[in-house]
Amino acid sequence: MDLKSGYPFWAVKNGLMHAFPQLDADLTCDVAVVGAGITGSLIADELAGHGHDVVVLDRRDVCWGSTSASTALLQYEIDTHATDLARRYDQATALLAYHSSLSAITEIEAVAHGVGDVDFARCESLYYASNRADHPRLADEFAWREQQGFPVRWLNRKALKDEYGLTSPAAILSAVAARVDPYRLASRLLDRMQRKGTRVFDRTQVTSITSTSRSVHLVTDSGLTVKAGHVVMASGYEAQGWLHQRVAKNFSSYAYITDPVDAAKLGWMANTLLWESARPYIYLRTTGDGRLLVGGEDDDRDIPARRDRSVERKAATLQRKVTRLLPRIDAPPAFAWAGTFAETSDGLPLFGCHPQYGARVLFALAYGGNGITYSMLGAGLLCAQIERRPHPLSRLFSFARL
Ligand SMILES: Cc1cc2nc3c(=O)[nH]c(=O)nc-3n(C[C@H](O)[C@H](O)[C@H](O)COP(=O)(O)OP(=O)(O)OC[C@H]3O[C@@H](n4cnc5c(N)ncnc54)[C@H](O)[C@@H]3O)c2cc1C
Numbered sequence: 001m002d003l004k005s006g007y008p009f010w011a012v013k014n015g016l017m018h019a020f021p022q023l024d025a026d027l028t029c030d031v032a033v034v035g036a037g038i039t040g041s042l043i044a045d046e047l048a049g050h051g052h053d054v055v056v057l058d059r060r061d062v063c064w065g066s067t068s069a070s071t072a073l074l075q076y077e078i079d080t081h082a083t084d085l086a087r088r089y090d091q092a093t094a095l096l097a098y099h100s101s102l103s104a105i106t107e108i109e110a111v112a113h114g115v116g117d118v119d120f121a122r123c124e125s126l127y128y129a130s131n132r133a134d135h136p137r138l139a140d141e142f143a144w145r146e147q148q149g150f151p152v153r154w155l156n157r158k159a160l161k162d163e164y165g166l167t168s169p170a171a172i173l174s175a176v177a178a179r180v181d182p183y184r185l186a187s188r189l190l191d192r193m194q195r196k197g198t199r200v201f202d203r204t205q206v207t208s209i210t211s212t213s214r215s216v217h218l219v220t221d222s223g224l225t226v227k228a229g230h231v232v233m234a235s236g237y238e239a240q241g242w243l244h245q246r247v248a249k250n251f252s253s254y255a256y257i258t259d260p261v262d263a264a265k266l267g268w269m270a271n272t273l274l275w276e277s278a279r280p281y282i283y284l285r286t287t288g289d290g291r292l293l294v295g296g297e298d299d300d301r302d303i304p305a306r307r308d309r310s311v312e313r314k315a316a317t318l319q320r321k322v323t324r325l326l327p328r329i330d331a332p333p334a335f336a337w338a339g340t341f342a343e344t345s346d347g348l349p350l351f352g353c354h355p356q357y358g359a360r361v362l363f364a365l366a367y368g369g370n371g372i373t374y375s376m377l378g379a380g381l382l383c384a385q386i387e388r389r390p391h392p393l394s395r396l397f398s399f400a401r402l
Helices: 009-014 038-049 082-088 091-115 132-147 157-164 182-195 236-242 263-271 304-325 371-386
Strands: 004-006 027-034 054-057 073-075 121-128 152-156 170-179 199-201 206-211 216-220 225-233 249-257 272-276 283-286 292-299 335-343 350-353 361-365
Touching: 004 304, 009 182, 009 335, 027 038, 027 216, 038 054, 038 182, 038 225, 038 361, 038 371, 054 182, 054 225, 073 091, 073 272, 073 371, 082 091, 082 132, 091 170, 091 182, 091 371, 121 263, 132 152, 132 170, 152 157, 157 170, 182 199, 206 225, 225 371, 236 335, 236 361, 249 304, 263 272, 263 283, 292 304, 304 335, 350 371, 361 371
Parallel strands: 027 054, 027 225, 054 199, 121 272, 225 361
Antiparallel strands: 004 335, 073 170, 121 170, 152 170, 206 216, 216 225, 249 292, 249 335, 272 283, 283 292, 350 361
């Protein structure tokens, strides 16, 4: 699967941070994690921290999949409003999804500080109404979140104009959000794990999975076998290819980043994530070195050749929208890129076993706009499942939900 187009910034900026060997002999382990992106790294780190003998395998260089294309806004606010989740399921489910995502920000912060130097920073998140018609939905969402004790503030048209210079009917300001360099975080995690004894192999593709009641046997593209007590399929959007059941829909999503912008021009954008109520939405964040990172303009089909051709045009469209929104920041794209992006119908991820493979093969499908916070939650969830402990999200994030 061709996961990305153009020049994803993190890979350009960081280069190949750590190279790992190819698998060159059969081996045995407690848990084999297939996929060394942000999801596989966080899960392997959690499992290794719990004393499991973990092996990580990736068919590419590590972190070279969707993780290198991610714009990495870390938000507890998921793409599906809590009020919509409450209508679709119930209040308790909406609360569980939102509360868990809120605590995931703190968990990622702890991991980021543990490895250090990954451009993690706490931010606020400003979610504005794209048009007047969306105002009532936003007001409902704000009321629900405020009532449930989430750290939110309502900004009406005047407050938005006075405090942010933005023209919109209203916005929800959330005090808890963050940003990170996801490629750097995952690479540094894998390097730390390897130094502590976890075996990491890149350029090693898993081509078959055979599961019994006692173990799982993986075969790689060079015919080697890995025998594991459990397998975690953290193979990103490509993981869908292992399932007969259709569990998500693929899109293409576009992004660009500017050269560093003068701090005075960035103003409040330096510590604010900005996004809107329209779907697909435009979203903006900054980096530690003062670049503006912009994403959006999603296509509802994911055709790599078309995506390759569209990168520059989509970046130009995004730039026009940014100029309308924030006229004082008129910075052109320095690097533009695009990536495959998958979403489930309710915006929630899927973690756990699937009937097609039995209890020893656990999928880690951190799909949706909050993929990274979901990966953090999935790490705790799958570790609990492997250790046969209950976890509050096991049911909600399971395939049974479909
Ligand atoms: C443009 C864009 C913007 C995004 N913005 C955000 C955002 O703002 N916030 C957020 O939280 N999320 C965001 N996401 C989503 C987030 O980036 C993803 O959830 C995350 O990167 C997925 O990580 P992953 O490790 O699951 O997948 P990947 O990074 O793709 O890693 C999976 C790995 O598995 C390997 N693999 C696949 N098949 C095999 C096999 N058979 N054998 C061995 N290895 C295999 C691949 O080579 C790959 O390295 C965005 C995504 C995109 C594309």
